[in-house]
Amino acid sequence: MNRDDLFKAMVDACTEILGVSEDAVTPDAVLREDLNADSLDLAELAMAMEDRVGVSVPDQAFKRVTTVSETLDLIEQHLTPAQS
Amino acid sequence: MTSVVQPSTGSEAAPHRVPGTAAAQERPVSRVALVTGASRGVGRAIAVALAEQGHRVAVGYRSGEDAAQETLDLIAGAGAEGIAVRGDVGTGAEVDAMFTRVEEAFGPVELLVNNAGIIRDGLAVTLSDVDWAEVLRTNLDGPFHCARRALRGMLRRRWGRIVNVGSIVGLLGSSGQVNYASAKAGLLGMTRSLAREVAARNITVNTVVPGPVSTEILSELPSERLAELTRMAPMNRMGTPAEVAAAVAFLASDAAAFITGTALPVDGGISMGG
Numbered sequence: 001m002n003r004d005d006l007f008k009a010m011v012d013a014c015t016e017i018l019g020v021s022e023d024a025v026t027p028d029a030v031l032r033e034d035l036n037a038d039s040l041d042l043a044e045l046a047m048a049m050e051d052r053v054g055v056s057v058p059d060q061a062f063k064r065v066t067t068v069s070e071t072l073d074l075i076e077q078h079l080t081p082a083q084s
Numbered sequence: 085m086t087s088v089v090q091p092s093t094g095s096e097a098a099p100h101r102v103p104g105t106a107a108a109q110e111r112p113v114s115r116v117a118l119v120t121g122a123s124r125g126v127g128r129a130i131a132v133a134l135a136e137q138g139h140r141v142a143v144g145y146r147s148g149e150d151a152a153q154e155t156l157d158l159i160a161g162a163g164a165e166g167i168a169v170r171g172d173v174g175t176g177a178e179v180d181a182m183f184t185r186v187e188e189a190f191g192p193v194e195l196l197v198n199n200a201g202i203i204r205d206g207l208a209v210t211l212s213d214v215d216w217a218e219v220l221r222t223n224l225d226g227p228f229h230c231a232r233r234a235l236r237g238m239l240r241r242r243w244g245r246i247v248n249v250g251s252i253v254g255l256l257g258s259s260g261q262v263n264y265a266s267a268k269a270g271l272l273g274m275t276r277s278l279a280r281e282v283a284a285r286n287i288t289v290n291t292v293v294p295g296p297v298s299t300e301i302l303s304e305l306p307s308e309r310l311a312e313l314t315r316m317a318p319m320n321r322m323g324t325p326a327e328v329a330a331a332v333a334f335l336a337s338d339a340a341a342f343i344t345g346t347a348l349p350v351d352g353g354i355s356m357g358g
Binding site: 038040043044047 | 236239240281282284285
């Protein structure tokens with residue numbers, strides 16, 4: 001799964017869970033501030049990305065991400081060779 | 085082991101409804117319920133009460149397949165669909181498998197009733213590590229495993245009800261039941277923490293707190309302890325499983341949408357004012 005695929009999955013997850021428009025989900029968008037995500041939203045995003053990408057990211061790590069781009073970095077770190 | 089009493093319709097779970105709308109008050113919706121420890125006693129009564137409300141009910145049990153089947157027969161008698169799912173709630177992987185079987189048969193669990201529990205009584209000074217750990221594992225780890233698993237679907241659907249079955253001894257303490265009382269007291273902290281975490285998603289988490297109830301698990305207590313417990317209640321009697329089930333069914337209903345994080349005593353007045 002390449003970066004574009006991951007980004008598309010993230011856009012889907014954000015629009016579904018956060019109720020934001022696709023345009024709002026940019027790489028630099030700050031999840032908590034620009035997309036109004038609270039901590040439970042972040043947990044849901046983690047679950048949604050796990051469903052879409054098949055990658056489980058430790059909860060503690062996911063809580064520290066700030067932007068969409070950082071989230072994708074984190075997920076990429078947890079992709080297995082077969083998934084990347 | 086999975087057996088379905090009546091064939092599943094295969095239909096998706098009921099759609100979300102906005103609490104407080106006219107539709108919500110007029111027409112009950114059939115939801116998917118999982119009751120752990122439902123092969124007998126209070127759990128069975130809860131399963132039947134939910135079936136009588138028209139819900140599809142999964143009967144969780146660890147042993148006693150025949151008893152679970154009897155509960156299924158009662159569910160069918162109430163005109164509802166039921167399924168038996170076997171598993172040990174103290175083991176996360178088994179809980180996951182139980183939920184998966186329910187999801188395959190009925191769809192995501194919308195009503196979770198954490199009822200499964202065991203007792204291994206003994207004075208603290210001589211209580212074995214095993215008896216301490218086993219009670220905590222089943223009575224406290226179990227509800228957590230089930231709630232965590234259920235919440236994944238409930239969060240997605242922005243709706244859910246979790247009702248835990250506590251015990252008066254979690255409030256009062258009980259000589260010879262340090263393990264059971266600790267687990268049941270812990271359940272109240274779990275209830276309130278979970279309630280706070282998910283309240284904004286239309287998911288409520290509550291605990292009913294029964295006093296002595298005439299069931300098999302209580303019959304294992306010494307007779308003098310039973311008499312003592314009965315005398316404590318201003319009503320001077322034990323409760324029935326159906327009386328506990330009625331409180332659980334209420335907290336699981338749409339009517340209880342604004343109640344969360346509470347401990348509802350069903351104890352004949354034992355804990356009033358406490």
